[in-house]
Amino acid sequence: MPDLKSRLNTMLMGGMVTPTIALGKKLGLFEALGEVASAEAPADVKTIADKADCKERYVREWLAVLSCAGFIEVTPDEKFWLTEEAKHEFTGLNNLAVAEMSFLPTVVKTFNELSDAFKKNGRYGLEYAQFGDFYDTMDSVTTAMHDAHLISDYFPLIDMSEKLAEGSLKVLDVGCGSGYHALKMASTYPKCEIHGADISEKAIGMAKDSLKEQGHKNLTFHVEDAGKMPSEWTNTFDFITIFDACHDQMRPDLCLNEIYRMLKPGGVFAMLEIRGCSNIHADKVKHGPFASAFYAVSMFHCLPVGSNRSDALCMGAMWGEQRAKKLIEDAGFKKEHVQVFEPAYFPINIVYLCKKE
Structure with missing residues (x-):
């Protein structure tokens, strides 16, 4: 060395x-x-x-x-x-590492504010609104990672491809951001009813602009807090997705509780998250220096936006498999109905596939 x-x-x-x-x-x-x-x-x-x-x-x-x-x-x-x-x-968008390099100038903008959040008597965290450029970059990175594999590989992996193609499913994408995944599903599966929800009015505004351009009639976007979704959505959805967004929640436990509530009995929940072991030493051994990059993005963005109130769980992007599975099971999903995948085509992600009885 x-x-x-x-x-x-x-x-x-x-x-x-x-x-x-x-x-x-x-x-x-x-x-x-x-x-x-x-x-x-x-x-x-x-x-x-x-x-x-x-x-x-x-x-x-x-x-x-x-x-x-x-x-x-x-x-x-x-x-x-x-x-x-x-x-x-x-x-x-041929190289994921090149696409991810654009994160650096977006996250260091809040350097001084983050320094204050570190202090015992400083602010809790940072606001989503302070990271406008970050979300634009995230859209590019998401496209670079997912465009080639979402429909052809990811949905078959979680055994949803044929069901979505047959139609009549009611689908919700939680933390949809500017709508990439929901728009992709709406265009590919026109027989399904697709919904996207996000707490950011700016992101939903971008999603609605894209929807207007593309003209899908089977898609609706909503401004909603993932920890407190509409009460009328109980037992409503056949399939709920969340893509790299649960760890950013201040209360991911409440988000997962709401997802369980909104799923129909027999419904499927698929969560894509950052690969992690819930232990720093284990992450170093398994992922090597690459783990440091994920922890750094978490430190500059994911942790502060997920820590910005007194009752926040402060998980961060590298919350890891052990913590994630515990919250999934605490939400109501039985252990035997939770599967974990690490697909090669999403090299930084882990997939949690959950079914509600």
Whole structure:
């Protein structure tokens, strides 16, 4: 293992390069470079900057960072291009790690407020509204992870694909955010009645805008608190989903209680969550350095938004399988009716499949 000084230097360089990559994704600089340059015909700074509609001097500095880091090729006369491998990984949504790099500039915006939340006499946590850019990034990451597998792999895994295709199911996506999963289900399964619910008015506004554009008649979005859903929804839904949203709840126990209440007898609940062991040492052994990234995102976002009142459970993204299963069973699901999957196509996620008697 490299000595501590070497590791610190590596962390420092990575910490500076990561937001540089995120900036390139935000501004379309990788796409611009890929379009105007190749190994046979590398492009100068002006050509790349003009293609991206950016200032030449800023683009030169951006190219310098990533050329020196070894991600962009550079000639002695300062012309640039991407290898075919780099073009594939940095453009579009082909690489999950690249997509996730955009989290860094979104979460450090609340650095000072988070510092206050750490203090014994400081604030409880942070508001969802303080993370507007984070949710835009989350949409991109979700699309990068789920678009290729949600319909073709995930629903078959939980034995819901044929049932959804047959129709007549009433479906609820809890913590739906800007509506990606609900919209996908509505378009793929037009015979089902789909609902999406989220506490964020901004997110639901975005979801409704997308719904208006796509025109699905079988989908409705609602602004609702996952810990206190409408009383008339008791025993209403055949299938309830939640995608990477339960750990962000201040009271995930109340959320799971409500899900159990809203499910019809015989109904199915599927929860996608971050893989974790409910033990830091076990996470280090099983997931290695990657666990640190998930704990960091949790520290900057998931924990503070899930801690923002006096009765919050303060779970964080890495609450893990043991804690999650306990809350699921406490909500009413019997242990023998709870299955756990770790699908290879969702490498950071764990799936809890639950059935109500």
